[in-house]
Amino acid sequence: MTVLPIQVLGSSILRVETTPVAEITDELQQLIDHMFETMHAAQGIGLAAPQVGRSERLTVIEIEGERIVAINPEIVEESGTDRAEEGCLSIPDIYAEVDRSARVVVEATDREGQRFEIEADGLMARCLQHEIDHLHGKLFIDYLSFLKKRATMARWELQKSKYPDLLRILTPEVIQRLRDDHDHPDERL
Ligand code: NI
Numbered sequence: 001m002t003v004l005p006i007q008v009l010g011s012s013i014l015r016v017e018t019t020p021v022a023e024i025t026d027e028l029q030q031l032i033d034h035m036f037e038t039m040h041a042a043q044g045i046g047l048a049a050p051q052v053g054r055s056e057r058l059t060v061i062e063i064e065g066e067r068i069v070a071i072n073p074e075i076v077e078e079s080g081t082d083r084a085e086e087g088c089l090s091i092p093d094i095y096a097e098v099d100r101s102a103r104v105v106v107e108a109t110d111r112e113g114q115r116f117e118i119e120a121d122g123l124m125a126r127c128l129q130h131e132i133d134h135l136h137g138k139l140f141i142d143y144l145s146f147l148k149k150r151a152t153m154a155r156w157e158l159q160k161s162k163y164p165d166l167l168r169i170l171t172p173e174v175i176q177r178l179r180d181d182h183d184h185p186d187e188r189l
Pocket of ligand 1: 189
């Protein structure tokens, strides 16, 4: 099992536009496997390449056993609005309510190189939007009002020192603690 270090808020790669994937190589397949392993270790439901320090336009999601590999994903349709609490593996222990489209249709390429379409609502729709944002350098805190963002950033300032070099290292102890803690099992995107 390979658990990659997760870049946390403040790391510049989280703010960079990703590069579309042109070819699905063995190396990319391996990255996909490592991203799933890292996401599971972190008790997350979604993880985007920039969060593990990579610039490929790639994200992985797993919700209730439904696994999605989305390469070069694009939202082609969206409707409605839905407000719910959201968190991010790159901004640990910080949660806020975020408005998202209630329903989305996303077009993407799977790990075999086939283009596919997924229609989603609920948590899957939220997760797809959150991860696709990551691929364009956007984070959920960007949706908060000025005051909410300021309060959130103040809370983050207190957390930040836990992550030297803006890296979150998932040691076996951390992985075990996350496994035991079910406070926010569904909101880590
Ligand atoms: Ni995230």
